[in-house]
Amino acid sequence: MAALPVKDREELRHQRAGSRMQVVSSLAVVLGVGFTAFGLVYTARTLEATQEAQITDRYTKAVEQLGNRGSLDARIGAIYALERLASDFDWKAPIWKAPI
Numbered sequence: 001m002a003a004l005p006v007k008d009r010e011e012l013r014h015q016r017a018g019s020r021m022q023v024v025s026s027l028a029v030v031l032g033v034g035f036t037a038f039g040l041v042y043t044a045r046t047l048e049a050t051q052e053a054q055i056t057d058r059y060t061k062a063v064e065q066l067g068n069r070g071s072l073d074a075r076i077g078a079i080y081a082l083e084r085l086a087s088d089f090d091w092k093a094p095i096w097k098a099p100i
Contacts (some may be wrong), residue, residue, distance in 0.1 A: 058085050 004012070062085060065078035 007082065055089060 007032035058081065061076045065074045065081065068074040068078070
């Protein structure tokens with residue numbers, strides 16, 4: 001390196017510094033993408049858990065209303081609520097399986 005002129009040595013230093021900055025920038029981008037992916041997975045799991053809790057809450061309230069012997073309107077509303085819950089529910093997997 002001592003044999004190179006000053007101008008060439010400065011240019012080499014500048015290129016090295018630029019390549020270091022590219023490496024640092026690339027690592028920052030990769031880390032950012034990783035954190036974003038983690039955030040998306042976490043959000044999806046939270047959403048799924050919230051939806052399951054909402055379905056459970058709707059079912060519990062409808063069953064409570066169905067047991068209300070004092071109001072015919074509440075019982076009819078509970079039947080409609082259970083029907084709506086059954087139609088809204090995404091039947092991913094059968095709850096029970098018939099023996100074959």
